[in-house]
């Protein structure tokens with residue numbers, strides 16, 4: 001296998017693989033999986049269509065051999081996939097995996113944090129859209145209590161799944177009034193709150209630009225109370241822009257896909273639970289790796305295919321968003337896990 005990082009048409013190396021292990025979730029966040037669309041009758045992927053842990057691990061090994069250093073488990077809600085710890089331990093054994101992380105809504109994490117850590121998970125990103133109980137419930141739309149997620153943050157911290165990142169998707173008029181409370185609560189905790197601009201992911205969240213609170217406004221609101229200053233990126237292509245509190249009380253981040261696109265450094269590929277490769281969060285087309293796997297293709301054949309897909313990649317949706325006039329049939333966020 002090659003060991004040379006695959007480069008796309010904009011010379012962006014393939015460095016990160018986000019692996020969605022299920023399209024199901026126990027939340028119905030309106031910005032990702034609105035209840036009206038993802039209701040009782042919605043047909044989620046049947047079990048036999050899901051990649052097995054062996055298939056996911058085989059693909060991950062090929063991606064790592066072609067430059068991937070960071071694996072992130074996502075969903076839907078990844079902890080809904082049974083025995084996820086087993087997959088974690090299989091992925092943790094792959095030579096060359098420098099980082100193995102998971103993005104979760106935290107609802108199922110508390111009792112499993114230690115087992116996941118023991119299996120080889122390095123760290124977690126937990127979604128927390130508000131510290132106001134009522135707003136939190138509006139944002140998950142299944143009346144799920146905030147306390148359980150706060151417990152999960154503590155359990156993850158105790159288990160050593162750190163540094164913990166806490167993602168807040170900010171929507172004007174819904175939870176933007178909670179930005180300062182979120183900053184205040186986690187200042188000095190060691191956890192990193194990342195404020196995310198509300199995005200037009202998928203086709204079902206009714207996105208409007210008016211509902212976006214620009215990162216610059218979020219930063220200026222926080223800076224007015226607790227002075228902050230920029231920090232350099234931890235690595236090329238890091239999604240969040242980093243800031244530190246001048247008084248030493250830690251770090252925050254903003255993810256500004258709408259107002260400050262970062263496609264130029266995007267090194268992320270995404271694998272769906274049914275084995276489709278997507279090269280952008282806002283992609284309209286996936287590439288079927290499961291078909292190759294189940295047709296008996298060799299690792300070399302699959303590698304060639306992955307390299308040809310990445311090699312032809314020219315995605316920069318966020319940079320072109322404003323000039324997009326044709327509505328696109330984009331992949332749903334819950335299928336590729338953000």
Ligand code: SF4
Nearest residue numbers: 263266280281315318
């Ligand atoms: S819009 Fe697509 S290409 Fe741009 S940063 Fe996001 S995932 Fe990468």
